[in-house]
Amino acid sequence: GAVVSQHPSWVICKSGTSVKIECRSLDFQATTMFWYRQFPKQSLMLMATSNEGSKATYEQGVEKDKFLINHASLTLSTLTVTSAHPEDSSFYICSAWAGGLGYEQYFGPGTRLTVT
Amino acid sequence: GQNIDQPTEMTATEGAIVQINCTYQTSGFNGLFWYQQHAGEAPTFLSYNVLDGLEEKGRFSSFLSRSKGYSYLLLKELQMKDSASYLCAVRVESGRDDKIIFGKGTRLHILP
Numbered sequence: 698g699a700v701v702s703q704h705p706s707w708v709i710c711k712s713g714t715s716v717k718i719e720c721r722s723l724d725f726q727a728t729t730m731f732w733y734r735q736f737p738k739q740s741l742m743l744m745a746t747s748n749e750g751s752k753a754t755y756e757q758g759v760e761k762d763k764f765l766i767n768h769a770s771l772t773l774s775t776l777t778v779t780s781a782h783p784e785d786s787s788f789y790i791c792s793a794w795a796g797g798l799g800y801e802q803y804f805g806p807g808t809r810l811t812v813t
Numbered sequence: 814g815q816n817i818d819q820p821t822e823m824t825a826t827e828g829a830i831v832q833i834n835c836t837y838q839t840s841g842f843n844g845l846f847w848y849q850q851h852a853g854e855a856p857t858f859l860s861y862n863v864l865d866g867l868e869e870k871g872r873f874s875s876f877l878s879r880s881k882g883y884s885y886l887l888l889k890e891l892q893m894k895d896s897a898s899y900l901c902a903v904r905v906e907s908g909r910d911d912k913i914i915f916g917k918g919t920r921l922h923i924l925p
Contacts, residue, residue, distance in 0.1 A: 729910045740900055740918040741856070746910055754908070790855050800844060800863075800904070802913060804855040 720791030727793035817916035841906030
């Protein structure tokens, strides 16, 4: 099956710094990638939808200047958490969609971010 | 707005059957997913329903009624490894691309 990787799998950073998370589709081209955030014991919250070569579409309430998304190629999307605060500590998961008639999105393993 | 409801927690016994319900009110409905998620891991795909009816896949079955905005996931012959969160998610039309909105998830506890 299709594989999506995320890097890093976990990261600890200091308050005020920026962190970049990469999401790669390893064996298929992803026309669309999604970024989710999940707090403990809560469900996945969609943050934004990114398409290769165009600006990401952010969900209501998600600050686009704080969570920078770049979908540079059909196999790579990055999420940068800028000026991180402790409340940004969360589990960030990306997923990739090959598009067309396919319906399944393939999830990455997630990145655990802790801001101290 | 989009709204997806499912019970927060359920408990069942090993070997038994459990049904997890999901109701939704969404616009631009384009299908319903069920995912399983173990703590600290990404969700794994279980099923996808776009037409009314029952889809059976081994020990897991999923049902959809579009007119009622209702779905359920049925797990048979429960095993301890089935202890996890089960996420109901709806695919909705959204401009250029569809997107998937998740419910809050149901934590299922399996007792020996």
